[in-house]
Amino acid sequence: MRLYPSKLKLLHVARRQLAIPDAEWRELLEEVTGCRSSTELDLADFDAVMARLKWLGFKPPRDTAYFGKRAGMATPRQIALIRRLWSEYAAGDDPNSLDHWLEHSFGITSLRFANSDTAGKAITALKAMASRSAR
Known part of the structure; x- marks a missing residue:
């Protein structure tokens, strides 16, 4: 099942906040999920990537x-x-x-x-x- 657009948006917010260049972003996705694009992720992949991004210092926005x-x-x-x-x-x-x-x-x-x-x-x-x- 594909991700909701809001979850894709959150991934890109995290990417911008952590200033991850495109090449490193794709490497991170591939290392964590085996995918090279965030559009290929499912919910389990999203959770795994978010866990890594939080470990790297991402602080999700509040409601x-x-x-x-x-x-x-x-x-x-x-x-x-x-x-x-x-x-x-x-x-x-x-x-x-x-x-x-x-x-x-x-x-x-x-x-x-x-x-x-x-x-x-x-x-x-x-x-x-x-x-x-x-x-």
């Missing part, structure tokens, strides 16, 4: 880098909490399943469209869902 602070919208802490609660409830980190649940439950197509009120409702609902499934 605020994606949505920023927006008046009336969900805070970065609310977004992080929703993502954490969803990954615990759904036993995975599939952003599409979270988006599907948000659309079905709250009428928003993505977490980035959640206002602070909707985020609070989503957090309450996820906590209730998690407690019911833990029983």
Whole structure:
């Protein structure tokens, strides 16, 4: 399965942050995964490359880098909490399943469209869902 564009983008952010030239980048990819292009990577390859990049000193951007602070919208802490609660409830980190649940439950197509009120409702609902499934 091919990587989401956001994961490819994160790889290139790391590459720029670490100032890795193209030739060295391809060597790193080949050493870690056997591929010479990031477009050939799957999710396991992505995880392996990210582990190497973190070992080299890459510091991933926080959630605020994606949505920023927006008046009336969900805070970065609310977004992080929703993502954490969803990954615990759904036993995975599939952003599409979270988006599907948000659309079905709250009428928003993505977490980035959640206002602070909707985020609070989503957090309450996820906590209730998690407690019911833990029983």
